[in-house]
Amino acid sequence: MAPRRRPSPAARLRDERLPQTLAHAVAHAPHYRRTLGRAWKQVRGTEDLPRLPFLTKDEAITHQRALLTVGRAAFVGVVSSGTHAREGRLLRVPRTGAEADALEALEAQTYGAAPPLDGWVLEVRNVHHGLIEGARAERLVAPWTYTSQALRLLEELLSRPQGDGRRVKAMVLGAGAVTAFTAWLSSRDVDPARFGLSVIGTNSFRLSPRWKTRVTAAFDALVLDNYSLSEVPTPALECTACGFNHWLLPPVAFEVVDPLDRAPLSRGVGVLVVTTLFPFVQAMPLIRYWTGDLVELGPFCDEARDVGFRFRGRLGQSLVARGHGVLVAAQDVMDVVESSPLTARHPHPMETLGLVPGGECGAGKVELSLTRGRGGLSPRVRVELRFDPRLFPEEAEAFGQALASRLLASAPALRRLERRREGELEVALCAPGTLKEAWVKF
Numbered sequence: 001m002a003p004r005r006r007p008s009p010a011a012r013l014r015d016e017r018l019p020q021t022l023a024h025a026v027a028h029a030p031h032y033r034r035t036l037g038r039a040w041k042q043v044r045g046t047e048d049l050p051r052l053p054f055l056t057k058d059e060a061i062t063h064q065r066a067l068l069t070v071g072r073a074a075f076v077g078v079v080s081s082g083t084h085a086r087e088g089r090l091l092r093v094p095r096t097g098a099e100a101d102a103l104e105a106l107e108a109q110t111y112g113a114a115p116p117l118d119g120w121v122l123e124v125r126n127v128h129h130g131l132i133e134g135a136r137a138e139r140l141v142a143p144w145t146y147t148s149q150a151l152r153l154l155e156e157l158l159s160r161p162q163g164d165g166r167r168v169k170a171m172v173l174g175a176g177a178v179t180a181f182t183a184w185l186s187s188r189d190v191d192p193a194r195f196g197l198s199v200i201g202t203n204s205f206r207l208s209p210r211w212k213t214r215v216t217a218a219f220d221a222l223v224l225d226n227y228s229l230s231e232v233p234t235p236a237l238e239c240t241a242c243g244f245n246h247w248l249l250p251p252v253a254f255e256v257v258d259p260l261d262r263a264p265l266s267r268g269v270g271v272l273v274v275t276t277l278f279p280f281v282q283a284m285p286l287i288r289y290w291t292g293d294l295v296e297l298g299p300f301c302d303e304a305r306d307v308g309f310r311f312r313g314r315l316g317q318s319l320v321a322r323g324h325g326v327l328v329a330a331q332d333v334m335d336v337v338e339s340s341p342l343t344a345r346h347p348h349p350m351e352t353l354g355l356v357p358g359g360e361c362g363a364g365k366v367e368l369s370l371t372r373g374r375g376g377l378s379p380r381v382r383v384e385l386r387f388d389p390r391l392f393p394e395e396a397e398a399f400g401q402a403l404a405s406r407l408l409a410s411a412p413a414l415r416r417l418e419r420r421r422e423g424e425l426e427v428a429l430c431a432p433g434t435l436k437e438a439w440v441k442f
């Protein structure tokens with residue numbers, strides 16, 4: 001996205017690095033030599049990227065060897081994207097020492113030498129994403145596993161000062177981990193506010209508003225719900241000024257495109273497409289990588305001097321219709337469903353293992369479908385409740401209405417559909433055990 005006003009240094013770097021990124025990819029990665037032809041030579045900045053083809057996750061997995069620019073000896077670590085892990089298909093993105101050096105030099109130039117916090121940063125990593133690079137100065141790295149040890153280790157690291165007498169002041173961990181950790185502390189009547197954390201940053205998927213409020217209150221800390229992808233080295237931090245997410249370092253070029261005709265968008269909701277940049281990513285460049293995530297573009301933010309975006313759900317789980325646009329964004333449904341104690345949940349792995357009390361940490365049980373009938377389009381949202389709606393019809397009705405009005409309020413395409421009488425949203429509430437088990441990422 002080309003910022004309209006004086007861009008931040010990271011935003012400027014995006015355009016500066018693109019030509020070199022493409023030259024490097026075409027020279028060294030067989031896949032890009034095949035797919036980018038000569039078109040890449042006309043790319044001067046992000047706005048020229050639509051001249052190039054997309055790279056879907058499926059293509060990247062299938063052609064991953066041909067995406068590599070270096071021999072395997074150069075790797076210092078590998079991160080894997082787990083989204084397709086269930087089918088045994090992983091995208092392994094190697095990281096090299098040269099990439100880490102380039103990032104370190106850029107960080108030193110951008111942030112200077114002063115540490116931003118008088119304390120430690122605890123970084124809790126999902127072990128299947130790999131423990132890479134080791135701990136940097138002022139940084140503790142702890143693994144996240146589905147064991148009671150993981151919970152006890154976090155509590156121990158947070159509850160007393162480190163060897164130099166200073167405490168952990170900031171913590172970064174997955175959204176699935178922070179909910180389980182909060183529920184575990186609460187079940188043992190431990191008050192996390194006494195840890196004295198200032199900031200908690202999340203990664204992996206989005207924290208629903210109800211959990212964000214809960215975690216904020218429990219820890220008495222600023223909670224930043226960040227956006228990240230394991231295959232891209234840059235997280236996007238939630239901005240306290242505009243409320244949207246901005247990419248941190250290393251810089252990445254990003255576009256938001258229409259989910260159906262794939263044309264670039266400058267506002268509204270579309271699919272996030274990311275291009276990693278040289279020299280911060282060298283071993284496996286991702287060029288016009290189709291994330292499959294629907295995001296909403298924010299306004300130009302004066303604080304970050306960049307345009308931000310906000311996650312609205314996976315495209316494959318949302319309801320999108322040609323000629324209409326995004327009718328229901330999956331995350332909007334989840335935000336409402338997970339805010340209510342009336343709705344059923346897929347169990348969190350920590351609950352299945354009996355390590356955390358059951359019922360609250362898992363993802364809501366929903367099913368979205370789109371059918372076309374005589375009455376027009378039927379976007380349908382089914383939600384499983386914790387009670388039989390036939391026995392408590394008033395309670396079910398009230399919840400159903402709240403969900404429908406929230407979905408209508410957040411999707412202009414859905415309001416248009418109903419206004420033109422071209423279709424109608426259907427909210428169906430069902431009794432416990434009705435919806436089939438789905439694979440949910442934690």
Ligand SMILES: [Zn+2]
Nearest residue numbers: 239242301304
């Ligand atoms: Zn902002």
